[in-house]
Amino acid sequence: MTSAKRPLRSAAYWLDHVAVWLMLAVAAAVPLTYAVAQFQYEKGTLATTAQTRSYLLAQYIARNPQYWQFEEARLVGFVNDSMLGAQPGERRRVLDAKGQVAVENVPQAPPRPLIEVALTLYDAGRPVGNLVVERSIRPLVLGTALVSAASLAIALLLIWLIKSVLLHALRQSESDLRFRAEHDTLTSLPNREHFRTRVVAAIEQAAQARTAVAVLFIDLDHFKAINDALGHDAGDATLCEVAQRLRSTIRQGDMVARLSGDEFAILLDVTHDAEVAAGVAREVASGVVTQCGRPFSFEGQVHRIGASVGIAVYPSDADTADALLAHADTAMLNAKRAGRGKHLRYAPAMQEAQRARLELEGDLRVAVAEGQFLLHYQPLIDLASGQLLGSEALLRWQHPQRGLVPPIEFITVLEEMGLIAEVGRWVMQRACCVTARWSHEHGRALKVAVNVSPLQFAQGEAFVETVRAVLAETGLPPQQLQLELTEGLLMSQSEQSLALMHQLRALGVSLAIDDFGTGYSSLAYLRSFPVDTLKIDRSFIRDLGPRPEHITLVYAIVQLGHNLGMKVTAEGIETAEQRSQLADLRCDTGQGYFLGRPVPEEVYARLLASGEPLVPAIVAPVVVQAAVLAAASGPVPAAGTGPTLSMPEPVPV
Ligand SMILES: Nc1nc2c(ncn2[C@@H]2O[C@@H]3COP(=O)(O)O[C@H]4[C@@H](O)[C@H](n5cnc6c(=O)[nH]c(N)nc65)O[C@@H]4COP(=O)(O)O[C@H]3[C@H]2O)c(=O)[nH]1
Numbered sequence: 312m313t314s315a316k317r318p319l320r321s322a323a324y325w326l327d328h329v330a331v332w333l334m335l336a337v338a339a340a341v342p343l344t345y346a347v348a349q350f351q352y353e354k355g356t357l358a359t360t361a362q363t364r365s366y367l368l369a370q371y372i373a374r375n376p377q378y379w380q381f382e383e384a385r386l387v388g389f390v391n392d393s394m395l396g397a398q399p400g401e402r403r404r405v406l407d408a409k410g411q412v413a414v415e416n417v418p419q420a421p422p423r424p425l426i427e428v429a430l431t432l433y434d435a436g437r438p439v440g441n442l443v444v445e446r447s448i449r450p451l452v453l454g455t456a457l458v459s460a461a462s463l464a465i466a467l468l469l470i471w472l473i474k475s476v477l478l479h480a481l482r483q484s485e486s487d488l489r490f491r492a493e494h495d496t497l498t499s500l501p502n503r504e505h506f507r508t509r510v511v512a513a514i515e516q517a518a519q520a521r522t523a524v525a526v527l528f529i530d531l532d533h534f535k536a537i538n539d540a541l542g543h544d545a546g547d548a549t550l551c552e553v554a555q556r557l558r559s560t561i562r563q564g565d566m567v568a569r570l571s572g573d574e575f576a577i578l579l580d581v582t583h584d585a586e587v588a589a590g591v592a593r594e595v596a597s598g599v600v601t602q603c604g605r606p607f608s609f610e611g612q613v614h615r616i617g618a619s620v621g622i623a624v625y626p627s628d629a630d631t632a633d634a635l636l637a638h639a640d641t642a643m644l645n646a647k648r649a650g651r652g653k654h655l656r657y658a659p660a661m662q663e664a665q666r667a668r669l670e671l672e673g674d675l676r677v678a679v680a681e682g683q684f685l686l687h688y689q690p691l692i693d694l695a696s697g698q699l700l701g702s703e704a705l706l707r708w709q710h711p712q713r714g715l716v717p718p719i720e721f722i723t724v725l726e727e728m729g730l731i732a733e734v735g736r737w738v739m740q741r742a743c744c745v746t747a748r749w750s751h752e753h754g755r756a757l758k759v760a761v762n763v764s765p766l767q768f769a770q771g772e773a774f775v776e777t778v779r780a781v782l783a784e785t786g787l788p789p790q791q792l793q794l795e796l797t798e799g800l801l802m803s804q805s806e807q808s809l810a811l812m813h814q815l816r817a818l819g820v821s822l823a824i825d826d827f828g829t830g831y832s833s834l835a836y837l838r839s840f841p842v843d844t845l846k847i848d849r850s851f852i853r854d855l856g857p858r859p860e861h862i863t864l865v866y867a868i869v870q871l872g873h874n875l876g877m878k879v880t881a882e883g884i885e886t887a888e889q890r891s892q893l894a895d896l897r898c899d900t901g902q903g904y905f906l907g908r909p910v911p912e913e914v915y916a917r918l919l920a921s922g923e924p925l926v927p928a929i930v931a932p933v934v935v936q937a938a939v940l941a942a943a944s945g946p947v948p949a950a951g952t953g954p955t956l957s958m959p960e961p962v963p964v
Contacts, residue, residue, distance in 0.1 A: 326478050331470050338466030342459035349451045354426055357401075361428040361444040364395060364403060368442060372434045400450075405432070406441040413440060421447035495569040497547055498554035506568035506576055510632040513580050514625050523581045523588035524625040527596050528639035529557070531573035531603065532617035532651040535729070536769035540807050545609040549616065556602040560595055576639070585627035589656055596620040596654035604652060612806055619646040620654035628657045641665045648723070671724055674710065679730055683709050686741055688915040690907035690925055691758060691880070694894040697926040699919070701758025701791070703902060704742035705909045706734070726766050735767045736777050743785035743792060745912060749919055750791065757919075760793040760823065768800060768811065775814045782818065789819030793844065798824055809840060816841045823880070828868060838875060844900075845872040849883020852903070855892050866896045873897070887926075894929050 395403040395416040404415040427445040431438045493505035501509070513524045531553065538546035550573065557567045557575055566578040577595060581588035603618035621642025629635040642657040645664060649655065678684060688702035708716040725731045739761050746759040767774055782789050794815060800808050812822055823844035824837075828851055847868050854861045865881070872879040881893045884903030893901055907925050910918070918925070 326473050326481065330473050334466040334470050334473075338459075338462045341462040342455050345458045346451065346455040349454060350426075350448065353446060353448055353451060354428075357426060357428050357444055357446050360396075360398065360401070360403075361430050361442060364444065365430040365432060365442045368405065368432055369434075372432065372439065398446075400447045402445045404443045404445075406443060408438070408440055410441075421445060422449050424448055424452065498551055498569050500554050500557075500575070501566060501568040503568065503570045503576075506566065506570065506578065507632055507636065509566055509578055510635060513578060514630075514632055514635070517580075517625060520582070523583060523585045523627075524635070525579040525581060525588045525592035526623050526625075526635050526639045527577040527579070527592055527599065527654075528570075528621040528623075528636065528643040529575040529577065529599055529603075529618050530620075530643050530647060531575075532619055532647070533765070534573035534616050536765060537607075537614055537616060539766070539769040540771050541609060541612065541614065545612075545614075548609050549607050549614075552607055553603060553616075553618075556605075557599060560598040560602055565595075576636070585624045588624050589622065589627075592622045592624065593654065593656070596622055600652055600654055617652040619643055619651050621646055621657065622654060623657040644668065647727075668724070671721065672728055675708075675721060675724060675728065675730065678708055678710070679733060682737075683711070684734060684737065685709055685911070686738060686745075687909035687911055688742075688759075689902050689909035690915075690918070691760065692901055692906045692925060694881070694890060694898055694901045695929055697924045697928045699757075699925055700900060701746070701760070702915060703760040703762075703795070703909075704738060705762075706738055722764065726764055729766075731764045731766050732770060732774075732777075735764055736781070738762075739778070739781045739792075740785065743781050743787040745916075746791060747785050747787040749916065750787075753919055756788065756791055758791050758793060759787075760795050762795045762825065763797075765797055765799055768796060768808070771807065771811060772814075775811065775818070778815060778820060779818055782820075790821070792820045793823050794820055795823045795825040795846065796842075798827060798829060812841050826882070828864070834871070837871075842875075842877055844878045844880055846880045846882055847898070849881075849903070852881050852883045852889055852893070853885070855889050856886075862892065862896070865893070865898070869896050869898050890926065891929060 395405070395414065400421050402415060402417050402419070402421055405413045407413045424447070425445050426448055427443055429441050429443045432440045432442055493501060495502045510524065510526060516522075517524045534546065534549065537549055550569070553575065554567070554569065557577065561567055561577055561579070564580055568576050568578075570576050577599070579588065579592055579595060581591055583591075599620055600618055603616060606613045606615050608614070621639045621644065623629055623635045623638035623642060625635050629638050638657040638661075641661045641664075642655045645661050646653040646655040648664075648668075685707050686704045687707055688704055690702055691700045692698065693700055706718045706722070708718075708721055710716050722731070725734055742759045742761050746757055750757045763774075767777075770777075778792075778794070782792065796812075815822060821843035822841065823846050824840075824842050825846050826848040827845045828848045845868060847865060851861050851865050851868075855865065869879045878899045881889075881898045881901040882903065884890050884893065884901045884905045886905055889903070890901060890905055905926070907918070
């Protein structure tokens with residue numbers, strides 16, 4: 312029981328038991344007190360009456376001793392009613408010395424029960440008789456009965472009130488508290504603790520019934536970007552919508568929970584063996600991936616996230632609730648690393664990958680703290696003239712044991728650890744700083760391209776401020792800095808991305824779309840983005856020779872870029888032939904091992920200092936494989952007059 316519930320429990324116990332008995336005790340005490348007080352009162356007034364009467368009688372006897380002493384019979388005549396006085400419900404009698412009634416105000420005794428007071432009458436100090444006053448206390452008994460009934464009725468009413476109203480309210484708030492302790496306040500889904508309890512129970516049942524339990528661990532992809540770019544309201548709304556969509560993927564009896572932040576889980580109780588359960592889990596996971604991949608909209612803005620799902624099944628993958636959850640988590644992380652938007656079932660080998668990952672994360676934290684990163688610079692060449700225009704700064708990690716680690720092995724990890732913005736700022740700062748120095752030393756406006764992670768871009772205004780600050784700190788003219796954005800940013804088609812691009816352009820920096828052609832860009836949207844350069848992905852360049860249709864594709868991209876007023880850069884040029892082909896296709900600039908590998912800062916500085924062209928200028932352009940182009944896309948274009956591209960509504964490039 313949580314500590315919050317304890318005071319309520321004791322209050323409920325108090326109300327339920329102590330208060331009820333207290334009410335009953337009060338109900339009994341009130342008539343009792345009434346009866347005692349009334350009785351004392353009656354007795355008191357009776358005693359007063361008797362004393363008053365006996366005083367009067369004593370005076371009378373003193374004044375008329377003859378009547379009393381000698382003729383008792385006469386007493387009747389003289390000690391009359393007025394002497395005894397009249398009081399309804401009361402009998403007053405004078406008894407003589409023999410105890411015989413000498414005189415009485417009424418002949419019948421008042422109704423029982425009675426109380427009486429007897430006083431001795433004296434004549435000159437000698438007892439001559441008794442005065443007995445009797446009074447009925449029937450009205451007192453009736454009154455007490457009435458008071459008892461009334462106080463019992465009031466007590467019962469109060470008990471009913473306590474039980475039905477207060478206790479109900481208390482129990483209600485207790486169940487509210489319990490709900491809050493077991494559920495997530497934002498989505499109202501069960502929380503991690505509640506989910507775990509259900510998994511424990513499900514495993515116990517499955518162990519007895521020899522059935523299976525499947526757990527799906529769900530982590531949203533790119534959720535942080537939504538939070539950073541559109542704000543927490545958009546993030547919250549997205550989480551609620553995800554909760555709704557997840558609910559729609561499960562059957563009654565299954566459970567969906569929010570474990571934390573953007574982590575959810577599903578429990579499937581399957582009345583079959585583990586393999587059937589795994590099959591069901593895969594189906595549900597596939598539904599989850601589809602549901603989370605559908606666009607979300609917030610205040611008219613459409614955005615996309617996704618989900619990576621890990622599956623673990625009892626009894627084949629784990630035999631305790633904690634292990635099952637941990638293994639589903641491990642499987643989810645593997646799904647994420649395998650490219651997100653996927654679901655994977657746990658396999659023992661994943662454990663080793665998990666260990667390696669944790670080690671990598673630890674090492675990266677040290678790397679960030681100790682500044683183990685450095686930059687390599689890859690020359691950017693004008694394809695026709697062979698002139699060196701600048702470079703692309705590429706991140707490297709100088710690991711103390713592993714040596715130089717390429718970015719592909721750690722960029723995503725930095726992103727997932729939330730460290731990419733810090734490292735990205737350092738990259739930009741360093742690249743701009745050395746490029747400003749080289750430009751100054753060689754009297755040339757050298758360009759430098761820096762890769763920008765979508766998570767840096769998702770910082771919104773803060774990212775623009777970072778760029779502004781870096782330019783100010785390093786003194787690099789903004790025109791010399793090119794920011795390379797991923798194609799995914801175009802795919803998100805967000806108003807926010809567009810506004811941010813305009814802000815960056817307003818600073819004077821140029822924007823390039825990196826690895827163009829690998830995603831599914833909407834060409835219609837490409838038109839509206841303020842992009843300066845398209846960088847054709849190296850997969851198209853690699854296959855220029857062996858796959859003639861790639862010539863057509865590359866040509867189409869070059870034309871598309873030019874028609875939209877952009878420059879086109881080819882990546883991954885590895886041969887002289889590729890360089891010539893690209894120059895012939897009117898591609899503006901290029902990078903690649905043939906033109907220059909990424910090299911350390913000092914090597915690049917020497918390259919600049921030598922002033923030697925990296926590749927000779929193309930004197931006579933190689934004729935593009937005319938027959939291939941003709942076969943693939945109609946007649947060979949004359950220089951600068953390629954076919955114009957129409958821009959269909961979104962198509963994969
Ligand atoms: N096979 C082949 N490869 C060539 C050739 N010419 C260049 N490359 C490689 O292609 C990659 C080009 O960078 P990218 O497309 O921006 O792709 C980059 C970029 O997406 C990312 N990256 C690198 N540095 C940074 C950084 O500072 N920040 C961020 N966010 N990402 C970075 O890591 C990716 C890989 O970088 P690298 O390993 O340095 O790999 C570089 C480069 O070494 C060639 O002729 N043939």
